[in-house]
Amino acid sequence: MRKILLIIFFLGIYSFVNSQNTTAVINAAGLQAGFLGGWLYNEVSVSNDKTIRAELGINMWFYETFGDQPYFYPSLSVEPRWYYNILKREKKNKSINKNSADFISIKGIFVPEFAHVPIKAGYSFSNSLAIVPYWGIRREIAKNIFAELGLGVGYEFHFGKYASEDNLLILPHFRIGM
Numbered sequence: 001m002r003k004i005l006l007i008i009f010f011l012g013i014y015s016f017v018n019s020q021n022t023t024a025v026i027n028a029a030g031l032q033a034g035f036l037g038g039w040l041y042n043e044v045s046v047s048n049d050k051t052i053r054a055e056l057g058i059n060m061w062f063y064e065t066f067g068d069q070p071y072f073y074p075s076l077s078v079e080p081r082w083y084y085n086i087l088k089r090e091k092k093n094k095s096i097n098k099n100s101a102d103f104i105s106i107k108g109i110f111v112p113e114f115a116h117v118p119i120k121a122g123y124s125f126s127n128s129l130a131i132v133p134y135w136g137i138r139r140e141i142a143k144n145i146f147a148e149l150g151l152g153v154g155y156e157f158h159f160g161k162y163a164s165e166d167n168l169l170i171l172p173h174f175r176i177g178m
Contacts, residue, residue, distance in 0.1 A: 025051050025083055028098045032148070032177030036060045037072075039175070043081070043099065051081045051099065059111075073125075079107035079134070097140050105134045107152060113160065130156040130169050141176075148175045 029042045039057035046052055055077045060070045086101035094100075109130040136150020150173035158165050 025049060025086060025096075025099050025101075027051075030098075030146075030178045032175040034173075034175040039177075041177075046080075049083045049086050051083070053077075053079050053081055053105070055079075073111060075109055075111045077107055077109040079105040081105040095140050098138075098144075098146055100138055100140045100146070102137045103135070103150075105136070107132045107134050107154070126158045126160040126165075128156055128158045130154055132169060132171055134171075134173065136173055144178055146177055148173060148177075150174075 025043075025045045025048065027042075027044050030040075032039045032041060037057050037059040039055045041053060041055045043051045043053040055075075057075045057077070058072055059075050060072050062070055081099075081103045082105065083099055083101040083103045086096050086099065089101055090096050107130075109128075109132065111125075111128045111130075113125050113127045132152040132154030134150050134152035136148055138146060138148045141147050152169075152171040152173065154169050154171070156167055156169045
């Protein structure tokens with residue numbers, strides 16, 4: 001199962017990279033904040049409606065093991081995005097500033113073991129990789145301020161010590177940024 005999902009993910013990235021190269025989407029970089037963390041991102045246009053997006057983030061989560069304390073951990077993600085209605089928005093003279101459109105993506109999220117800081121003695125983490133198909137919207141809400149809203153459902157794989165703890169992942173997505 002892992003191999004099939006990884007193959008599908010990398011084939012998706014390959015098909016995005018080999019698309020034609022006229023552009024309605026633009027290259028964009030910035031900072032985003034959401035309820036569960038903050039992220040630096042860079043989005044590179046590969047065709048008129050497709051991009052490759054990379055993110056480096058600090059995520060926050062609450063684990064029952066740690067009581068009510070929030071736990072922060074870093075993540076690195078890569079996702080090909082297809083802005084499926086950006087050309088239609090452009091034809092209707094709607095704002096497409098910094099890729100304001102609806103999108104579908106397949107997000108790969110890597111969380112490294114070495115970057116975790118244990119909060120509770122005797123508790124450790126393992127490397128994990130999540131593959132999450134996403135649907136979302138990106139809109140300009142003020143000059144150079146953007147909001148993203150979306151939802152993804154995927155699968156998370158753990159490697160090393162906790163390899164048997166793979167699980168289903170549901171990721172709501174709400175971010176505001178520049």
